[in-house]
Amino acid sequence: MKTLNNTISVEKLRPLIALFLLCVVLSLLSDKFLTVNNAWNVMRQISVNICISVGMTLIVLTSGIDLSVGSVLALCGAVTAGLLKNGIPIEATNTYVGFTLLGAILAGLVVGGLLGFFNGWVITKFKVPPFVATLAMLTIARGLTMLFTKGFPISGLGKEFAFIGTGWFWGMPIPVWISLIVIIIAFWLTTRTKIGRYIYAIGGNEKAAKLSGINIKKVKITVYVIAGVLAAVGGIMVTSRLDSAQPNAGMSFELDSIAAVVIGGTSLSGGRGAILGTVLGAIIIGVLNNGLVLLNVSPFWQQVVKGFVILLAVIIDKANSKAE
Amino acid sequence: MKKLIKIVVFLAILIVVGFKSVYFRKLDEMQVSAGSGLDVAAYTANYFKELNPLLDTSVNVVTLYQALKNKDLSLVKSKGHSLSLGSLKYIMVSGQGIVAKVDSGSIIVNAINNEMVEPVYIETEFIFGNAIRDASGIVKLSDFTNTTDLNNVSSEINKTIRETVVKPFVSTVQKGDTISFNGAIEINEKYLNVSDLQVMPIRLK
Numbered sequence: 229m230k231t232l233n234n235t236i237s238v239e240k241l242r243p244l245i246a247l248f249l250l251c252v253v254l255s256l257l258s259d260k261f262l263t264v265n266n267a268w269n270v271m272r273q274i275s276v277n278i279c280i281s282v283g284m285t286l287i288v289l290t291s292g293i294d295l296s297v298g299s300v301l302a303l304c305g306a307v308t309a310g311l312l313k314n315g316i317p318i319e320a321t322n323t324y325v326g327f328t329l330l331g332a333i334l335a336g337l338v339v340g341g342l343l344g345f346f347n348g349w350v351i352t353k354f355k356v357p358p359f360v361a362t363l364a365m366l367t368i369a370r371g372l373t374m375l376f377t378k379g380f381p382i383s384g385l386g387k388e389f390a391f392i393g394t395g396w397f398w399g400m401p402i403p404v405w406i407s408l409i410v411i412i413i414a415f416w417l418t419t420r421t422k423i424g425r426y427i428y429a430i431g432g433n434e435k436a437a438k439l440s441g442i443n444i445k446k447v448k449i450t451v452y453v454i455a456g457v458l459a460a461v462g463g464i465m466v467t468s469r470l471d472s473a474q475p476n477a478g479m480s481f482e483l484d485s486i487a488a489v490v491i492g493g494t495s496l497s498g499g500r501g502a503i504l505g506t507v508l509g510a511i512i513i514g515v516l517n518n519g520l521v522l523l524n525v526s527p528f529w530q531q532v533v534k535g536f537v538i539l540l541a542v543i544i545d546k547a548n549s550k551a552e
Numbered sequence: 553m554k555k556l557i558k559i560v561v562f563l564a565i566l567i568v569v570g571f572k573s574v575y576f577r578k579l580d581e582m583q584v585s586a587g588s589g590l591d592v593a594a595y596t597a598n599y600f601k602e603l604n605p606l607l608d609t610s611v612n613v614v615t616l617y618q619a620l621k622n623k624d625l626s627l628v629k630s631k632g633h634s635l636s637l638g639s640l641k642y643i644m645v646s647g648q649g650i651v652a653k654v655d656s657g658s659i660i661v662n663a664i665n666n667e668m669v670e671p672v673y674i675e676t677e678f679i680f681g682n683a684i685r686d687a688s689g690i691v692k693l694s695d696f697t698n699t700t701d702l703n704n705v706s707s708e709i710n711k712t713i714r715e716t717v718v719k720p721f722v723s724t725v726q727k728g729d730t731i732s733f734n735g736a737i738e739i740n741e742k743y744l745n746v747s748d749l750q751v752m753p754i755r756l757k
Contacts, residue, residue: 317579324582331573384698472699 242544243492243508250512254519261522268401272469274514275403276301276462278507280481281488282414283455285506288489289418289431290451291498292351292358297459297485298478299369300343305463306373308336309382309473312389329388337460343369344456348449366482373475383472393469403465410458414503423447431498487534488513491541495548512537590701596708602690606644607734607755613647613672614665620739620746628739633689635682635702639742642687645751647672648732654725658750661731673750674733676718679710683752687736713753721756732757 255262280297287294312332316325327335343365350361395402418424426447429437438444462481467473492509494501516537520530611631619627632641649663649672657677663670685691685706696702725731735751 315582317582319579322579324577324579326575326577326582328573328575330569334569334573381699383700 243505243512246491247508247512247515250515250519254515254522258519258522261519266518266522268404270511270514270518271404272401273518274510275401275407276465277481277484277488277513278407278510279410279458279462279465280455281485281492281506281510282410282503283458284482284485284489285492285494285501285503286414286418286427286451287358287455288486288494288496289427289498289501290448291431291434291496292448292451293362293486293496294347294452294455295359295362295482296343296347296365296369297455297462298481299366299373300340300456300459301463301466301478301481302473302475303343303369303373303376303463304336304340304460305467305477306377306382306473306475307339308332308460308464309385309467310376311335312385313382329386332389333464336464337457340456340458340460340463341453342456344453344459345449347456348452351452352445352448377473377475379475381472381474385467385471385473389468390471391468393465393467393471403469406461406465410461411503411507418503423450427451428499431495431500433499483538484513485510487538487541490538490545493545495545496542509541590696590704592701592704592708595695595705596712599685599690599705599709600712603688603754606688606690607646610644610646610734612665613645613735613737613751614663614668614670616643616645616737617670617672617746617749618668620744620749623744625741625744628741632739633686635686635691635693639740641739641741642683642736643739644687644734644736644754646732646734648730651725651727651729651731654722654727659722659725661733674735674753674756675750676722676753679714679718679752681710681738681752682706683736683738684713684754685709717753717756721753725756 251262260266280301284294284297309332311327312329315327317323318325347358347362347365350356350364351358392402392406397405418427426437426442429440429442430444430447434444463478466477470477488509489501489506490496490509491512492501492505492507494505513534516534517530520533525533611627616627619625628641628643632643634641647661647663647665649661649669651659652662652671653660655676657675659674659676661672661674663672691702691705693702696705733751733753734755735753737749737751739749
């Protein structure tokens with residue numbers, strides 16, 4: 229029993245140990261790494277990944293996956309920026325529907341939620357594997373982004389909007405506050421609510437969960453909606469930070485978020501994992517990216533290194549599953 | 553009863569949020585006031601006014617080519633400009649020479665300076681990019697509040713060159729003519745390739 233407990237605690241501590249070792253190595257290799265400015269820079273950069281990775285964690289816990297988060301992020305950012313800047317002109321009635329900052333942000337979040345709902349609905353209604361359904365959404369959302377933006381960035385969104393991605397509040401960047409709020413809510417959701425327990429139950433054994441009376445469809449759709457909304461939050465943060473909605477924003481963000489989830493110890497087969505692990509995973513990815521940039525490593529090699537780190541995490545996950 | 557209260561509260565929140573989120577205006581009024589951004593045409597016209605006196609300070613294209621062939625970037629560093637952080641620099645050049653060939657997309661000129669000759673490609677079809685905008689150093693990032701205006705200025709400058717400089721010149725120039733020219737060249741300091749260099753024209757005589 230004692231040995232089992234030790235194994236569990238080491239397993240939980242593994243991402244933390246990896247992060248600590250990574251920080252030690254990088255601070256030895258670069259004198260710019262261990263500075264306050266760089267720490268805030270890393271935190272600001274990973275805020276977006278934390279938001280979408282938290283959503284991804286919920287999905288992976290139900291043994292699903294969402295490949296569309298990057299495209300959904302881009303579309304929601306574009307919708308927010310487009311409505312804020314151009315509103316909706318209706319020529320037939322000579323009416324211009326303008327959107328305030330609140331309105332544009334809400335519209336972006338609603339679009340994210342709707343796309344998430346569509347993902348969940350397709351997966352549960354037609355039994356389409358999540359990999360395929362969200363792969364389709366990846367293309368659909370990217371195409372819609374291109375249509376909405378006509379392939380051009382939407383820029384000049386105003387100081388108020390830029391504050392979301394670049395501002396500070398109580399000595400901390402706004403994106404870090406947003407990601408902190410997302411983490412707290414997701415932690416509460418997964419550990420203190422009924423739906424949190426259902427998510428783990430579905431991922432652990434879907435048939436057993438169904439037999440015990442859990443509404444699988446409802447829970448799954450809810451989880452995809454949450455992931456969509458969180459991708460929208462990420463999209464708004466990216467757009468605000470750049471003061472521009474780029475039609476190709478969020479490319480390969482899904483890979484970074486899956487990497488954060490896996491490195492954080494969430495099992496790809498579902499039912500096992502935690503939000504805080506994902507947060508650590510996202511920090512590891514962020515620190516790794518930052519360290520490689522500081523060490524002047526070619527962007528091509530950065531991809532290779534990141535790929536190997538993900539591979540290592542998956543191998544460890546498989547080994548753990550086998551041992552259990 | 554509890555459910556009814558919930559619905560009423562929800563609807564009340566929805567109405568308040570709705571009022572705070574959208575507003576309605578007449579479309580024609582909005583279109584009149586929308587032209588409040590940068591006046592790109594006026595900015596471009598002013599740019600050309602400031603550019604003209606600077607053309608005489610351009611680097612001779614033959615001198616520049618000779619230096620670049622020897623991997624000497626000192627002229628690029630001292631006379632080149634760029635609005636970005638990358639390795640691309642833009643430099644204003646001038647030259648004289650004899651037209652060797654008139655293609656559909658470019659004019660090849662044997663540029664002469666101090667008995668040295670270099671073949672120079674003057675672009676006449678695809679006048680694009682930021683070379684003409686950035687080479688003079690007149691345009692400053694601080695003049696703009698957004699990247700769209702900055703890009704629009706680039707497009708407007710290129711359009712002006714196409715219509716007022718290239719079009720009338722191309723219709724009259726022939727092989728064997730002696731011409732003088734001013735233009736801008738994009739140089740990648742990191743991956744220098746002299747054979748790829750093209751002059752984006754600014755003035756052709």
